[in-house]
Amino acid sequence: MMPNANPNPKITSEAHLLDSVHRGEWKQRDAWRALRILSEFVDGFETLSDLEPAVSVFGSARTKPGSEEYVLGEQLGAALAKANFGVITGGGPGIMEAANRGARSAGGVSIGLGIELPFEQKLNDYIDIGLDFRYFFARKTMFVKYSQAFCVLPGGFGTLDELFEALTLVQTKKVTRFPVVLMGVSYWQGLIDWLRDRMLEGGKIAEQDLDLMLLTDDVDEAVSHIVSACAYLKECGDETP
Ligand SMILES: C/C(=C\CNc1ncnc2c1ncn2[C@@H]1O[C@H](COP(=O)(O)O)[C@@H](O)[C@H]1O)CO
Numbered sequence: 001m002m003p004n005a006n007p008n009p010k011i012t013s014e015a016h017l018l019d020s021v022h023r024g025e026w027k028q029r030d031a032w033r034a035l036r037i038l039s040e041f042v043d044g045f046e047t048l049s050d051l052e053p054a055v056s057v058f059g060s061a062r063t064k065p066g067s068e069e070y071v072l073g074e075q076l077g078a079a080l081a082k083a084n085f086g087v088i089t090g091g092g093p094g095i096m097e098a099a100n101r102g103a104r105s106a107g108g109v110s111i112g113l114g115i116e117l118p119f120e121q122k123l124n125d126y127i128d129i130g131l132d133f134r135y136f137f138a139r140k141t142m143f144v145k146y147s148q149a150f151c152v153l154p155g156g157f158g159t160l161d162e163l164f165e166a167l168t169l170v171q172t173k174k175v176t177r178f179p180v181v182l183m184g185v186s187y188w189q190g191l192i193d194w195l196r197d198r199m200l201e202g203g204k205i206a207e208q209d210l211d212l213m214l215l216t217d218d219v220d221e222a223v224s225h226i227v228s229a230c231a232y233l234k235e236c237g238d239e240t241p
Contacts, residue, residue, distance in 0.1 A: 009119055010119075012116050012117065012118055012134065013033070013036065013116065013134040013135070014116065014136065016029070016033070017030070017033050017037075017135070036134065037138060040133055040134065040135055040139075041141065043131060044113075044131060044138065044139075044141070044142045047131055048111075048131075048145075048146045051109070051129075051146050052084070052085075052086055052109065053084070053230065054085055054086030054087065054109070055085045055086070055087060055147055055148060055149045055150070055151055056089070056143045056147040056150050056151070056162075057080075057087055057099035057150075057151045058096075058150065058151070058152045058153065058155060058158075058159050058162045058163065059096070059099075059152065059153030059154060059155040060095050060153070060154055060155035060159060061090070061094040061155075061156075061158065062093075062156070063098065063154070065098070069095065069098075069154050070094070070095070070098045071098070072153060072184070072219070073094075073097075073098025073099045073101075073153055074098045074099070074102035075102060075219045076099060076151060076153070076183065076219050076222065077098065077099035077100060077104075077105075077106070077108070077110070078102035078103065078105055078108075079102075079106075079219045079222075080102075081102070081103040081104075081106035081107060081108020081110075082106050082108070083223050083226075083227055085108070086103070086108060086110070086111055087099050087100060087108060087110055087111065088111040088112075088142075088146060088147055089111070089113070090113060090114065090158075091112025091114035091123040091124060091130060091131075092112075092115075092123075092124060093124060095154075096112070097125075099151075099153075100124055100126035100127050101124075104126045104128070110126055110127050110129070111127065111128065111129045111130070112127035112129070112131070113130075113131050113133060113139050113142055114130065114131065114133065115132075115133050115134075115139055116132065116134045140162070143162070144165075144166065144169060144175055148179075148226065148230050149179040149181065149226040149229065149230070150178070150179070150180045150181070151181045151183060151226075152180065152181070152182050152183065152188075153183050153184055154183075154187040154188070163180070163182075166180055167212055167213070170212055171205075171209055171212070176233060178229065178230075178233065179214065179225055179229040179230075180212055180213045181213070181214045181216065181222045181225060182214065182215045182216075183219075183222060185217050188215055189215070192215060195210060196210060
């Protein structure tokens, strides 16, 4: 059954926190929720701080095993592992599973940062280090902090949210300029054209903001781009080229 067809979805902790209707709950409950939020950060920092260099892979939760995009996710996970990167995903199905599966099959470290959702869900079966989060914002901090790069495969709202969060953090220099690779040229080309024709032409972003992304179908090109960008950053610190 598709998740959003569930007749009785549970109300998650994050939904309670973000609830803007039941004002009575705010005073009683939110201060306590802050402690739970703090514990998510502490668990994340403790579990992930010893991680070797890693790359976060994002993409649709709905991609079917065996499909072309799933196979691309597996190949990418394996190639990243062979280049000695851990592979971090959202721990769910689809592209997340594919990348974890590829990383595991190549003997790499496979990490899943799961999220509590209104419907039953467990981490996929290809994860060595797994964490479950209640709050998207705590989980997002871990993706950014413990990755050297982001690879983004075809996906929906969740994937776009992760992509644009990363780009905003790099653009505003909240994080070191690190590589963002978009994989799946035919899927992303329309978005890139729109960013160029509308956003750039309209003066909403700068040319260098578009340069933050590499668009490719080629796994080897993606990985060597990440390897050389990481080497450059190690040499030059935060300075942009
Ligand atoms: C919809 C389905 C499962 C949802 N399960 C998810 N588990 C973990 N992480 C998820 C899930 N759904 C979204 N995410 C995060 O967003 C990205 C994918 O979102 P999209 O809208 O599918 O593009 C992904 O990178 C995750 O971090 C089906 O069984």
